[in-house]
Amino acid sequence: MTATAERPVGVDxxxxxxxxxxxxxxxADNEDATVRHMPGLVRVTSPGRLVxxxxxVEERLGREWETHEFQLAIISYFGHIKEWDDDQILIAWDH
Amino acid sequence: MTLQDTIAxxxxxxxxEYNPASRSAQELYGDDILMHVWWKGNPWFVAAATFRVSPxxxxxxxxxxxxxxxxxxxxxFDAGKGWEQFDWFLAVxxxxxxxxxxxxxxxxxxxxxxxxxxxxxxx
Amino acid sequence: MTIAPKAPRKLSMxxxxxxxxxxxxxxxxYVSKEQIYPLTTFEGITIHDWSKWEDPFRLTVDAYTKYxxxxxxxxxxxxxxxxxxxxxxxxxxxxxxxxxxxxxQGIAPNEYNAHRNFAMLARHLEGGGPRFAAxxxxxDEMRHAQTEIHTLSNYNKYYGGFHNFSQQHDRVxxxxxxxxxxxxxxxxxxxxxxxxxxxxxxYLLTNLLFVPFMSGxxxxxxxxxxxxxxxxxxxxxxxxxxxxEAIKFLLEQDEKNVPIVQYWLDKWFWRGYRLLALVAQMLDxxxxxxxxxxxxxxELYFEEQMMKGLFEDLAYYGIxxxxxxxxxxQEKEHVSHQAYWILYQFSHAAxxxxxxxxxQHMDWLEEQYPETFPTxxxxxxKEQRNIDNGGRHFIRGLPQLCQVCQIPMGxxxxxxxxxxxxxxSIFEGERYNFCSDGCQYIFEHEPVKFRRAWLPVHxxxxxxxxxxxxxxxxNWYGLEPGDGGEYLGSIDHQNWLKWHGDPAHVENDxxxxxxxxxxxx
Numbered sequence: 170m171t172a173t174a175e176r177p178v179g180v181d182x183x184x185x186x187x188x189x190x191x192x193x194x195x196x197a198d199n200e201d202a203t204v205r206h207m208p209g210l211v212r213v214t215s216p217g218r219l220v221x222x223x224x225x226v227e228e229r230l231g232r233e234w235e236t237h238e239f240q241l242a243i244i245s246y247f248g249h250i251k252e253w254d255d256d257q258i259l260i261a262w263d264h
Numbered sequence: 265m266t267l268q269d270t271i272a273x274x275x276x277x278x279x280x281e282y283n284p285a286s287r288s289a290q291e292l293y294g295d296d297i298l299m300h301v302w303w304k305g306n307p308w309f310v311a312a313a314t315f316r317v318s319p320x321x322x323x324x325x326x327x328x329x330x331x332x333x334x335x336x337x338x339x340x341f342d343a344g345k346g347w348e349q350f351d352w353f354l355a356v357x358x359x360x361x362x363x364x365x366x367x368x369x370x371x372x373x374x375x376x377x378x379x380x381x382x383x384x385x386x387x
Numbered sequence: 388m389t390i391a392p393k394a395p396r397k398l399s400m401x402x403x404x405x406x407x408x409x410x411x412x413x414x415x416x417y418v419s420k421e422q423i424y425p426l427t428t429f430e431g432i433t434i435h436d437w438s439k440w441e442d443p444f445r446l447t448v449d450a451y452t453k454y455x456x457x458x459x460x461x462x463x464x465x466x467x468x469x470x471x472x473x474x475x476x477x478x479x480x481x482x483x484x485x486x487x488x489x490x491x492q493g494i495a496p497n498e499y500n501a502h503r504n505f506a507m508l509a510r511h512l513e514g515g516g517p518r519f520a521a522x523x524x525x526x527d528e529m530r531h532a533q534t535e536i537h538t539l540s541n542y543n544k545y546y547g548g549f550h551n552f553s554q555q556h557d558r559v560x561x562x563x564x565x566x567x568x569x570x571x572x573x574x575x576x577x578x579x580x581x582x583x584x585x586x587x588x589x590y591l592l593t594n595l596l597f598v599p600f601m602s603g604x605x606x607x608x609x610x611x612x613x614x615x616x617x618x619x620x621x622x623x624x625x626x627x628x629x630x631x632e633a634i635k636f637l638l639e640q641d642e643k644n645v646p647i648v649q650y651w652l653d654k655w656f657w658r659g660y661r662l663l664a665l666v667a668q669m670l671d672x673x674x675x676x677x678x679x680x681x682x683x684x685x686e687l688y689f690e691e692q693m694m695k696g697l698f699e700d701l702a703y704y705g706i707x708x709x710x711x712x713x714x715x716x717q718e719k720e721h722v723s724h725q726a727y728w729i730l731y732q733f734s735h736a737a738x739x740x741x742x743x744x745x746x747q748h749m750d751w752l753e754e755q756y757p758e759t760f761p762t763x764x765x766x767x768x769k770e771q772r773n774i775d776n777g778g779r780h781f782i783r784g785l786p787q788l789c790q791v792c793q794i795p796m797g798x799x800x801x802x803x804x805x806x807x808x809x810x811x812s813i814f815e816g817e818r819y820n821f822c823s824d825g826c827q828y829i830f831e832h833e834p835v836k837f838r839r840a841w842l843p844v845h846x847x848x849x850x851x852x853x854x855x856x857x858x859x860x861x862n863w864y865g866l867e868p869g870d871g872g873e874y875l876g877s878i879d880h881q882n883w884l885k886w887h888g889d890p891a892h893v894e895n896d897x898x899x900x901x902x903x904x905x906x907x908x
Binding site for chain 3: 173176177178179181183207208209210236237238240241242243244245246247248249250251252253254255262263264
């Protein structure tokens with residue numbers, strides 16, 4: 170059995186102009202993240218946990234961004250959405 | 265002929281009486297039955313074929329009227345070699361119960377009951 | 388003393404969500420809870436505290452409508468642009484649309500079915516959180532059905548196979564596979580539905596359904612389908628969350644729930660996996676420009692994400708991976724080839740067309756499946772000899788069907804992968820046939836339900852499908868010339884060649900057809 174901290178979690182995001190900032194923010198805030206391009210989508214995986222920070226996205230987007238907006242970007246994910254509040258979305262396994 | 269049950273009725277969880285009848289029961293076919301004919305190990309046929317037949321049909325009639333018209337669509341099948349070119353069996357899960365076929369044996373004689381699988385392979 | 392009123396304080400997401408769910412979930416005073424919620428006990432599930440159900444999305448009505456409206460706006464902009472620019476002419480090939488015919492016939496009507504059942508859950512679940520999540524999903528599923536039908540309706544102006552999907556869903560033999568799958572879930576209780584559709588289908592398997600269709604669309608020039616697919620999938624992440632929350636909630640509430648949930652997981656993994664045989668063949672055979680094999684998709688989306696991720700998480704609750712999952716893994720080398728071979732042989736009775744894969748396509752398959760495709764290639768070469776001798780083959784009889792998944796019994800033994808499997812059980816004096824241990828296992832747990840199955844072949848032989856001959860049945864199916872059969876030489880194929888022949892003729896041929904459809908000229 171692999172430790173919860175190592176088992177990868179991930180998210181599939183539509184590849185378009187608006188989502189570039191989101192993808193860049195994820196890469197910046199998750200140093201072990203791996204990015205794979207597939208037709209029409211980008212797949213980001215990370216060992217143990219993957220975090221999306223509102224402020225990181227806003228810095229790159231140059232405008233306000235609320236975490237609900239991530240619903241326009243996401244295609245799929247694996248792991249468990251442990252937290253989704255005004256500032257942060259966190260995907261990780263529970264056990 | 266009554267078949268021996270292989271499973272017992274499990275407990276049913278429902279909000280009311282729940283006991284629907286089979287939609288494929290033999291009675292729905294009058295005096296006929298459905299039978300499945302399976303060329304084991306020949307992937308040309310995507311699956312066994314299902315036919316509606318009288319269990320009183322002789323094997324000779326089955327061969328000429330049902331079997332050959334369907335299986336001669338495999339270009340490698342030669343009907344002229346007769347039914348002796350195959351070993352015949354009833355398939356029951358992974359078991360093969362051999363049956364002896366001859367002109368006058370009926371399907372019922374062979375033990376072909378409703379939704380039974382009559383299998384064959386190259387002898 | 389306050390002179391000017393302060394600006395209203397913005398509530399946090401957590402507070403807004405709590406106001407919507409908890410505060411609208413009051414205790415009844417003049418009727419009992421059992422009278423209000425009569426469906427939450429008969430399945431044997433025990434719930435002690437509904438307030439423990441968490442929805443991490445914390446979605447509220449204003450946020451939901453705002454983002455759903457934005458998703459639809461983006462989609463409709465793409466649909467308009469594609470239609471106005473005759474985008475269908477830039478598909479890789481007309482044969483690509485066979486994948487979409489299968490989609491509108493098999494999937495769209497079940498999005499509608501899903502909306503019906505989530506409406507029921509939005510009424511019958513006892514907690515405020517899960518009720519609201521079910522309501523959102525109900526609206527999502529309706530949106531999916533509508534956008535899928537609307538998107539694909541553009542192709543209906545020019546191509547066969549799209550015009551009668553709803554009636555065909557109810558009648559045609561291969562569509563009984565998805566139809567019976569969903570009706571099995573619709574006729575279950577609310578908790579089984581949550582595990583069947585909410586968890587097993589949405590979380591465990593949906594990536595294998597949508598991502599192949601949508602990436603396939605992207606690779607084959609089908610911008611509208613890619614867009615509706617991604618638009619639908621963005622809702623799907625919420626649905627996956629609902630499913631995962633549901634299973635964790637049931638497992639945490641009471642130990643007695645664990646074996647019940649385990650059976651549902653065993654059952655619905657296998658039911659869903661069998662249904663995906665239709666996707667497997669689409670991915671490997673129906674896309675003129677291939678992008679990923681079924682085997683690779685299965686390894687990526689199921690083996691890596693689910694077996695190595697999710698099931699280690701669920702082991703904490705005493706849940707093991709589904710029974711028969713080893714068979715599904717073994718079958719990844721075979722299932723697409725067997726499923727397409729079935730559809731190829733019976734496509735004279737279908738609302739899509741098929742064809743022998745091109746030599747180049749078979750080379751690709753051989754690269755993807757070096758161990759197994761050479762054997763299947765021999766079948767295609769045998770069929771090519773038939774065609775060279777003037778006879779493209781369609782099977783003239785009717786196939787043996789599995790009582791549970793309803794697919795023709797063409798799947799093979801794990802330890803003898805080129806011999807079709809035969810299984811049977813006898814219940815109350817009647818024999819039932821199955822394609823696999825997985826389907827037999829389900830029947831043996833629920834024989835009374837599954838003996839009620841409406842098997843197309845058995846119904847044809849009872850005379851319930853329009854009449855005794857093949858033309859009678861095809862007429863009853865609502866098929867028209869050009870809907871099914873061989874692709875090469877079909878109406879779609881001839882039109883495609885005409886539209887792409889002399890570039891000068893493309894517009895001339897095309898404009899009157901489009902105008903004619905609107906009663907112009």
